[in-house]
Amino acid sequence: MEESTIRLAIFIGLIIMLGLGQWLFPRRKPNQSVAKRWITNFGLVILDSLIMRFIFALILPVTIANWSQEQGLGLFNNISLPSPLTIIFSVIILDCLIYWQHRIFHQIPILWRLHRIHHYDKDYDLSTALRFHPIEIFLSILVKNIAIILLGAPAMAVIIFEILLNGMALFNHANIALPKPLDRMLRILAVTPDMHRVHHSTKAKEMHSNFGFNLSIWDKVFSSYVAQPADGYQKMLIGQPKSDDLPTNNFIWLLGAALKQKIKS
Ligand SMILES: [Zn+2]
Ligand SMILES: [Zn+2]
Numbered sequence: 001m002e003e004s005t006i007r008l009a010i011f012i013g014l015i016i017m018l019g020l021g022q023w024l025f026p027r028r029k030p031n032q033s034v035a036k037r038w039i040t041n042f043g044l045v046i047l048d049s050l051i052m053r054f055i056f057a058l059i060l061p062v063t064i065a066n067w068s069q070e071q072g073l074g075l076f077n078n079i080s081l082p083s084p085l086t087i088i089f090s091v092i093i094l095d096c097l098i099y100w101q102h103r104i105f106h107q108i109p110i111l112w113r114l115h116r117i118h119h120y121d122k123d124y125d126l127s128t129a130l131r132f133h134p135i136e137i138f139l140s141i142l143v144k145n146i147a148i149i150l151l152g153a154p155a156m157a158v159i160i161f162e163i164l165l166n167g168m169a170l171f172n173h174a175n176i177a178l179p180k181p182l183d184r185m186l187r188i189l190a191v192t193p194d195m196h197r198v199h200h201s202t203k204a205k206e207m208h209s210n211f212g213f214n215l216s217i218w219d220k221v222f223s224s225y226v227a228q229p230a231d232g233y234q235k236m237l238i239g240q241p242k243s244d245d246l247p248t249n250n251f252i253w254l255l256g257a258a259l260k261q262k263i264k265s
Contacts (some may be wrong), residue, residue: 004134005256012252056141058162064145065155074152083154090157091164092215097147098165099218101140102211111136113259120209120248120258122239127175133255146148168214172196191216198229202237206230 057189068074076086105115114136121128148158172191183192191212199210209226212218219225239248246261247253 002135002256002259007250008255009252053137057093057166058159060141061145061148061158061162062155065148065153065158068149068152069154073149074150076154077152085158086154087157090151090153093151093166094144094147094153094157094161095212095214096218097143098140098214099212099222101143102213103222103224105136106208106211112260114139116240116261117227117254117258119200120243120246120254121200122243122248123175124172124173124197124238125175126170128200129169133259154227161178164214169255187216189216190214194233195227197236197238198226198235200238201229202241203230204237204241 069077072078076090081089102115105111114133117133117137118128118131121131123198145174147153153161168191169175172193173196174193176193178186178192178194183194187195189212195210195216198206201207206226206229209224210219211224216225231237240246246258248258
């Protein structure tokens with residue numbers, strides 16, 4: 001089992017055991033509503049974790065970008081280009097990298113096991129955009145930071161890219177019906193909710209297509225573009241094939257046991 005899974009399991013186990021203990025054998029009678037206090041206290045730990053994630057996801061790459069600039073590391077710190085061009089190129093190259101990273105997570109079985117928990121979601125809305133295994137998040141941060149050093153991407157490019165990636169991931173997973181002409185127009189350049197929804201199909205061909213998150217061009221250039229789901233947007237099945245009996249919304253299962261599931265499709 002993964003170390004993070006064990007730690008989380010121990011933490012949650014202790015909360016349940018001690019919670020039962022203090023409920024069955026209280027030392028003092030509570031003055032306030034337990035439910036209200038727990039919402040606040042647990043809300044804070046969730047917020048703290050989100051802030052920590054934000055720090056790792058944004059402050060760290062920006063620090064690394066500044067550091068590689070000081071050290072004169074990476075492509076763009078060694079060629080002289082006007083700074084707006086460096087920013088635009090860096091954002092585009094980082095986006096291409098994220099496309100390939102996503103594609104490789106589908107191709108290599110051990111990585112697919114991690115990434116599959118994103119695909120186990122049987123519905124599709126903006127919350128699906130947040131559904132990633134912590135190890136996948138860690139690996140993506142690692143890959144991205146190495147890329148920032150090799151590219152010599154300026155801090156401004158990193159900030160723009162992070163905001164774009166997070167914003168577009170939420171947008172792409174949103175359960176919004178966009179007017180067809182708008183979808184068609186946006187798709188020339190950007191990934192739309194309908195385009196990424198195809199990627200969440202239970203059909204293998206559709207699931208292993210449309211890997212892009214920001215620019216739609218990568219799927220077209222690298223021949224992984226599927227324009228529409230074969231069964232249409234209303235009837236298409238979302239999730240993983242043969243997963244009806246699996247507890248795909250069980251948090252603990254997703255972190256550990258889901259990774260052991262045989263690879264189907
Ligand atoms: Zn995927
Ligand atoms: Zn997705």
